[in-house]
Ligand SMILES: NC(=O)c1ccc[n+]([C@@H]2O[C@H](COP(=O)([O-])OP(=O)(O)OC[C@H]3O[C@@H](n4cnc5c(N)ncnc54)[C@H](O)[C@@H]3O)[C@@H](O)[C@H]2O)c1
């Protein structure tokens with residue numbers, strides 16, 4: 001390849017990766033590879049400037065804006081950061097700073113580099129008025145409604161008199177009337193795990209990593225969906241005109257005082273040695289944090305010095321990111337075991353010779369599915385590389401072929417379910433093999449119970465932690481419906497010792513005793529009785545229909561209102577329910593056609609579970625809105641959402657759950673959801689404001 005071809009090739013590839021990363025929240029290569037290729041391109045462009053393309057990724061911030069959200073222009077450009085993976089380059093950075101500042105003394109502030117999405121928030125008179133993505137650095141997407149779902153982000157901060165109760169003697173005790181704060185929006189690791197557990201539970205593909213999950217979530221159209229994923233944000237920058245601080249340090253302290261979520265992990269460092277110490281200190285400590293981090297950001301502290309050093313087209317010259325290489329270790333793959341989930345999906349788990357990685361002993365790693373095993377070409381007894389990135393469970397990233405010996409044995413992916421010996425099947429277009437023996441396969445049955453008793457379903461959690469297993473083992477329950485036949489006599493005195501599940505039979509010899517005394521039995525029976533009061537939507541979720549998670553259950557319950565309506569719903573009607581696509585519709589349709597499932601449903605009905613949504617009873621005011629359908633979006637000056645819904649119902653109108661041809665009016669509030677507005681425009685649904693709605697009521 002000629003240098004020009006190389007430049008073209010790298011430019012195209014990197015632009016493609018950027019597109020996937022920023023628009024689709026997908027990493028096609030790891031960050032280290034991406035950064036190395038980018039560096040290669042920069043080097044080639046330096047040697048052959050004549051071949052540099054105008055669309056080169058070396059000169060621009062990688063993201064763009066999208067059509068789905070209104071565009072906003074940033075008051076101050078949102079740039080990227082130069083990055084390095086080596087201490088030598090960090091020293092070069094320090095030399096450039098020293099030179100640039102002509103011998104003035106300077107200090108750094110070090111912060112963790114949080115791995116999420118850059119966000120910019122504008123406050124006017126103490127009120128959050130706008131939240132935006134970085135976009136291409138000049139323009140971003142207005143995602144105010146989504147950003148408002150971040151609970152730690154103040155929607156309003158105290159200004160002036162009394163304020164937040166901090167000292168009034170400081171000149172910065174009151175924030176300016178107009179300012180912008182920037183930070184990193186992220187999905188806490190625990191939340192990421194929770195979402196994935198839920199997705200696994202209903203058979204949805206798992207989210208790849210917390211950063212991409214955060215990025216995808218911030219781009220969702222429906223803020224109610226966004227609110228369900230508890231995003232968070234750490235603030236690390238304050239901007240105003242004129243400036244109110246002299247140093248970055250001051251801004252961090254003041255932001256904290258004003259109620260912003262500033263991570264306490266930052267530190268002022270007198271020189272580059274202190275910076276190195278900070279870097280070394282956090283190299284493993286960062287894994288104890290509740291969120292993913294991928295490095296350290298080093299910033300010159302004084303604002304006047306920052307200005308003096310200035311910017312390149314893409315990043316400030318006064319700051320740099322030091323990125324940690326993913327923590328890797330090599331060890332032996334001892335064996336692979338296969339876990340069967342609730343939906344029958346079989347997941348291979350690698351059992352490793354224990355190895356120390358990022359401060360913890362790693363014995364297990366995720367292998368995802370059969371494709372992954374094939375892609376890695378990994379064999380039993382191979383020496384493998386294990387990495388810990390933004391996820392909690394480490395993963396195998398490669399095989400050290402130089403260490404392969406005759407002892408290496410191919411991994412024979414089982415043809416039959418490891419738990420019940422039913423031949424496994426693979427569904428079209430899916431990476432997992434499944435055990436189709438839904439009803440008889442022990443781990444599937446157990447998981448079905450665990451699904452049924454969870455808080456968001458029937459909330460019988462006093463049966464958790466192995467107690468269910470005991471009931472199943474004793475033959476007391478086969479299906480969750482059997483729970484409703486249990487009596488005191490069945491349960492009292494049950495006892496069994498179990499080997500610790502986590503360690504598995506090949507590891508710890510620990511034993512746990514499950515024992516049912518009178519108090520336990522009372523708790524269980526009371527919780528079973530109380531579960532009969534769980535709302536219909538919980539019952540629907542508890543059924544465990546594939547792909548029907550909480551949100552889908554809500555949509556179905558909203559739309560059909562009762563089990564009977566749903567039981568007999570034709571496929572096309574199901575597919576028309578807002579947010580229920582053909583795949584979910586098909587799954588639900590088939591589920592309700594299965595005679596055994598119908599019998600199960602009937603047993604639950606007989607047990608007295610809630611089979612219809614409780615419609616809130618509102619006193620009828622008039623029938624002015626009779627025969628008309630409504631949907632609203634945004635926030636309103638004179639109504640809360642509940643009040644609006646009540647007014648509609650009380651005056652004979654009907655609330656729909658999504659924009660469709662059946663919708664007569666979309667009521668538009670402040671910050672409406674762009675997708676609803678778009679769809680209403682396409683379908684020619686009339687849009688009315690709050691005042692028009694009030695007028696319709698005759699008020
Ligand atoms: N794997 C891929 O396919 C792929 C594709 C594109 C980009 N990337 C990765 O993304 C990087 C480029 O992204 P980028 O331009 O956002 O640069 P960056 O993520 O390396 O650095 C800039 C960003 O760091 C974030 N940040 C976190 N903590 C911060 C703090 N304390 N102070 C200031 N900023 C902080 C901000 O969001 C800021 O926008 C690449 O270097 C690569 O690692 C990967």
Ligand SMILES: [Zn+2]
Pocket residue numbers: 340417418419420421422435436437441442
């Ligand atoms: Zn099975």
